[in-house]
């Protein structure tokens with residue numbers, strides 16, 4: 001009580017902020033005009049006189065829908081009822097749609113989504129300044145092929161919930177999934193059972209399941225410590241369910257994980273070369289998506305000038321693209337994750353590949369290191385190529401093959417490349433993340449021929 005009285009007299013740090021305007025809970029009718037970049041419908045009020053009001057983002061709607069929705073924030077609303085449906089609407093394949101925190105577009109047909117993503121990228125590249133774009137090739141991964149799951153587990157009084165991380169820290173039990181590979185889905189019930197019996201799992205854990213060629217590979221991060229009993233239970237569990245490796249670390253720790261169980265080598269194969277990636281490693285979301293990306297990249301390479309010619313590969317990961325590139329020329333591969341570079345370097349011997357550990361934000365590859373390369377291939381993270389673009393622009397390689405998992409950063413970097421005299425001469429849109437708004441793009445930039453002046 002005394003504390004409360006003290007606090008009352010003190011000025012609160014945010015007391016000068018204007019009060020948040022109250023949300024009007026009255027349901028209103030909206031017509032959905034388009035989808036925004038994150039896949040939410042852009043709705044406008046249909047009421048006479050209200051058309052001038054700012055548009056509102058309404059998840060799980062389709063262009064052409066008329067819906068009744070309730071405001072949930074300044075420019076957001078939540079659907080209450082579909083008054084009339086857009087023709088593109090389909091029945092979502094999964095009963096957990098709108099609940100589990102995964103897919104946001106299952107109410108639209110896969111064909112429509114691919115066309116939408118393709119049109120979005122083409123429009124974005126035009127806005128970035130691209131003219132005369134080549135026709136875009138496109139590819140979509142089928143359902144039930146996702147080979148990586150990032151899950152959260154929560155202990156409840158009546159068992160374990162295992163599902164996707166939802167906003168506000170909620171986790172919804174993933175009892176079915178149309179996206180994940182069946183070998184991952186079938187593991188979920190037995191994982192719940194074993195987790196419930198572990199001392200290392202008190203209340204919360206995160207779990208990455210990667211489906212390698214050698215079988216599932218698990219990385220568990222939990223809020224307790226592994227007991228001797230845990231180690232025995234987990235060894236038996238991995239043996240029964242053919243899990244090649246299980247690593248553990250303390251939740252939110254930056255330490256390297258400890259291998260609790262390793263039954264067989266954890267292996268993936270890229271272009272017939274076996275790699276042993278670190279636990280929790282980045283892999284392209286599906287084998288099918290990986291093949292589509294690799295094919296688009298290899299097709300975009302300039303003619304080979306013999307195996308002595310050099311390709312610079314930036315953000316190489318564990319070598320998804322590296323060994324395909326190495327059939328064409330010598331590859332200097334740069335990557336910032338130490339475990340990934342170690343795996344790549346171990347596999348590189350005899351394959352015309354040199355792996356370099358380099359944080360490309362802090363120490364970008366310089367123009368002189370890229371000099372006389374046949375091509376520069378880059379596959380940056382979501383945040384884009386950042387400072388590394390300066391080195392690329394200075395090096396002015398003849399061909400740049402840009403693999404992007406974030407069209408927004410691709411548009412930004414495209415603007416710079418176009419200004420520097422490049423053109424886009426091949427474009428592939430890959431819908432690797434079916435039923436989400438995420439898009440993967442492979443773009444080939446080539447340096448425009450210098451105009452020669454007649455003397």
Ligand SMILES: C[S@@+](CC[C@H](N)C(=O)[O-])C[C@H]1O[C@@H](n2cnc3c(N)ncnc32)[C@H](O)[C@@H]1O
Pocket residue numbers: 282283284315316317318319320321334335336337340358359360361362379380381382405
């Ligand atoms: C989209 S992944 C592509 C990996 C690989 N090309 C593949 O297809 O599997 C991006 C990669 O960039 C790496 N990365 C992220 N930030 C980096 C940085 N600052 N310097 C170097 N590599 C970085 C990540 O570790 C990851 O391997």
